[in-house]
Amino acid sequence: MAASPFQAAYPETEAWEAGFARHYAEAVVPAFAPLAIERLRGRRAVRLRLLVAILAVPAILAGAAFVLVRGDAAFG
Structure with missing residues (x-):
């Protein structure tokens, strides 16, 4: 290649x-x-998936805000 x-x-x-x-x-x-969520069963897996989803949304939004602010500063 x-x-x-x-x-x-x-x-x-x-x-x-x-x-x-x-x-x-x-x-x-x-x-x-x-x-690893795949190894969990039942309620424990549901709770962990919910926790990951709850924590992921603010992290994604914070990351997007950081990129927007830094990108704006970098490019004028």
Whole structure:
């Protein structure tokens, strides 16, 4: 597969992505494995899904607001 213009301009990005993927697979996934919703059953799973949904909405809105504010400041 031919390298994209971005990959040609920034060859270190591919190495960084590979390192990040390896770190994610070795460190992050096992750390959160006990919280996997798929392993839970019944009311506990419903409560955890509800908690994740409740926490996700403000996090998404805060992230969107941050991007809008920072983007506005960066581009004038």
